[in-house]
Amino acid sequence: MIADHNNHQLQRFRAALSMLMLPIQTLADLPTRASNWFSDTLASRASLLDENHTLHQGNLKLKARLQQFEALQAENMRLRDLLDSSYKIGDRVLIAELVGVDLDPFKQQILINKGRHSRVFSGQPVLDADAVMGQVTQVNALNAIVVLITDSSHALPIQVLRNGLRGIAMGTGIIDQLKIPHLPNNADIQVGDKLVTSGLGGHFPPGYPVAEVVSVEHQPGEPFARITARPLAHLDRVHEVLLVWSYEQKLAGGEEDTGAPGDAAQ
Numbered sequence: 001m002i003a004d005h006n007n008h009q010l011q012r013f014r015a016a017l018s019m020l021m022l023p024i025q026t027l028a029d030l031p032t033r034a035s036n037w038f039s040d041t042l043a044s045r046a047s048l049l050d051e052n053h054t055l056h057q058g059n060l061k062l063k064a065r066l067q068q069f070e071a072l073q074a075e076n077m078r079l080r081d082l083l084d085s086s087y088k089i090g091d092r093v094l095i096a097e098l099v100g101v102d103l104d105p106f107k108q109q110i111l112i113n114k115g116r117h118s119r120v121f122s123g124q125p126v127l128d129a130d131a132v133m134g135q136v137t138q139v140n141a142l143n144a145i146v147v148l149i150t151d152s153s154h155a156l157p158i159q160v161l162r163n164g165l166r167g168i169a170m171g172t173g174i175i176d177q178l179k180i181p182h183l184p185n186n187a188d189i190q191v192g193d194k195l196v197t198s199g200l201g202g203h204f205p206p207g208y209p210v211a212e213v214v215s216v217e218h219q220p221g222e223p224f225a226r227i228t229a230r231p232l233a234h235l236d237r238v239h240e241v242l243l244v245w246s247y248e249q250k251l252a253g254g255e256e257d258t259g260a261p262g263d264a265a266q
Helices: 002-007 011-089 247-251
Strands: 092-101 109-112 125-127 132-139 144-148 155-160 166-171 194-197 209-217 226-231 240-245
Touching: 155 209
Parallel strands: none
Antiparallel strands: 092 109, 092 240, 109 144, 125 132, 125 240, 132 144, 155 166, 155 194, 194 209, 209 226
16 A cells, blocks of 8 residues: 555556446446436426417417407408498498398399498498499388399499490399390490499489499390399308498488487497
């Protein structure tokens, strides 16, 4: 020991012995390390699962809010379009919301949330942001029934915007189709022509967009052409509508007084 202390004779032996013992120490320590690693892994996994669950719930909430924001944005755009349309029309209008749809496949009718208390009257024109939708047929205190222009019982006086040719747009019972009967084969009407209200009949003021001609068929031996048109109004997905009072209708007593109700849009 004195020689080793003075001359370090056993240092090499101890180093070699330490190298030989290292694998044994590693193997002896392996269960402890494995246990610690397994515990840490389980804890990390549980933490990740909790965090993932929390993030998933938060993501669902954010998606729900996003859907609400998108719905509000879409509604805002629709109302803005309606407001723009009301300025273009120039007549007094009232915005109403659709609250019901007639499920009868042979009828094209909707229920709106404005009625007699808002001075709605039978025969009143109803529009969306783009074109004529139909007209009021029945008025109750707080709601009204609107028949769409595609209803098989509805007929609307129209004229071709390009040349003023007059005709009648009749409903077919199909939501995206109108027919224009009783126009002769040589009538000046063609695919792409825009149809607008003619003002005849007294219900619809002239110049409101109605439909676009999509087909003109000349039947040999038949006196009249077979003409179909597509409504320009979004009849199958509208949420808000415009009720219109023209200046002539107001003078004729369509409103009980000239003051606009509180929910009317000027």
